Amino acid sequence: MNDIKEKLHGFSVNEFQQDLINWFLAEKRDLPWRKDQDPYKVWVSEIMLQQTRVDTVIPYFNSFITKFPTIEALADADEEEVLKAWEGLGYYSRVRNLQAAVREVKEVYGGVVPNNPEELGKLKGVGPYTKGAILSIAYNIPEPAVDGNVMRVISRILSIWEDIAKPKARKLFEEAIYELIDKEDPSSFNQGLMELGALICTPTSPSCLLCPVREHCSAFVEGVQAELPIKSKKKKPKPLQMAAVVLYDNEGNLYIHKRPSTGLLANLWEHPNVEVTQSKSKTYREQLTEYLESEYEAKVNLSELIGTVEHVFSHLIWNISVYSGEVKNKPKETLKRITKQELEQHAFPVSHQKITKMWGEH
DNA sequence: AAGTCGGGGAC
DNA sequence: GTCCCAGACTT
Structure with missing residues (x-):
């Protein structure tokens, strides 16, 4: 009542x-x-x-x-x-x-x-x-x-x-x-x-x-203050496997991508990345290489795995395998070329700040 | 009504 | 690990 x-x-x-x-x-x-x-x-x-x-x-x-x-x-x-x-x-x-x-x-x-x-x-x-x-x-x-x-x-x-x-x-x-x-x-x-x-x-x-x-x-x-308020639980976040790369060239530049203007982390900057799937014939590293070629026309030799980043959102979890790689050609304009110093002028989600930090320390 | 949308601090 | 925080928007 x-x-x-x-x-x-x-x-x-x-x-x-x-x-x-x-x-x-x-x-x-x-x-x-x-x-x-x-x-x-x-x-x-x-x-x-x-x-x-x-x-x-x-x-x-x-x-x-x-x-x-x-x-x-x-x-x-x-x-x-x-x-x-x-x-x-x-x-x-x-x-x-x-x-x-x-x-x-x-x-x-x-x-x-x-x-x-x-x-x-x-x-x-x-x-x-x-x-x-x-x-x-x-x-x-x-x-x-x-x-x-x-x-x-x-x-x-x-x-x-x-x-x-x-x-x-x-x-x-x-x-x-x-x-x-x-x-x-x-x-x-x-x-x-x-x-x-x-x-x-x-x-x-x-x-x-x-x-x-x-x-x-x-x-x-x-005496029921500990019982109130009633609040139903929300469901658990769903895990998602990602692979990301800190991309650079032989002149010390970095290549970053601006996220779409809608949806998750809209208009923020990120290191190139893609969702990957397990148990196929291809490794995460190979899937990421093919993505960089098809999405950005970037020819890249990826490093071995640098490390992994886990990042928890309200409704999902990113498990990110992190690589680095040197681009051998000029990729599409949808990748922005910047210097390392210019990183700090761009807004990155915390997950990708973790990636930058991992790359700097590896 | 349920899902989307971040990150961190308290326990 | 869990919960939840001076919530709003979309579907």
Whole structure:
């Protein structure tokens, strides 16, 4: 039985708001995106924080804002430079969508981030959570910002046993937040819920004895805080066998490839590589040689195996056999010739940074 | 509703 | 090894 208003009978909304907000104002972490309420900086931080921990984001946020301090600066930047600033953060479509949205704000909204749900929610990469976060934190508008923290905290506070992994669960929690949110300080309320989830109401072994709202917490009263939230497991990533080569010529140049503009690691650079299959008559090394010839018209003598790289994604695992090789001719233009120094101007996925490092050390 | 899309830290 | 993180988009 998950009728929110039913659960709120006897629940002191005002006291809950004050206990949460007072705790947040006293204990909140000093984070770089909390220095002001600039909607652009709030926006950038919220995109970076999607599925990414605070400690990981901090250095990226600081350097990103230094490089692109304003909407104008980000709108006018080259995508290559923007991707480089995101290198290693993952989910790279986040920053490509962010730049597209920032360009729209510059052109359509005169450089002012919209302060209403309708226009804000239409921007690329701004979903239900980010929309609510920007409205509440930058503009102090009482809209829910339901992320993983909020679903965990509220599931315990109100004893909600819905599976939070299901898409429809978020709407239930938004409904709850509309009832609970402080209209005077929605910014501190929303951030307080997330801060509580990050510092106190953690996934495993929550620190209930330190919790500022434990007397409002249904799960604590019932002693089931460790059972909540309910979250179904996702399936395991699928392994994929790859072969890659660090390709060079006799003048010290390297040859790299730009990935397609859609899909996995879109628009990032990589060492030439191909998926290979086992138990055929051909070795990985032979399959890679034939691929380089057919795809890039590159005549290459590959080295023996330098080593292997394993890289785990959310939904797949790359097992990469790494080779090096000297090109004997001029390959197709789809391979870009660069010097070793120019490597650092290109954004590579971490898996291919591992390959570069392995080659440098072998 | 389920799959795609990164990477790293905590346990 | 496992889980999960200040989620959004596509199909």
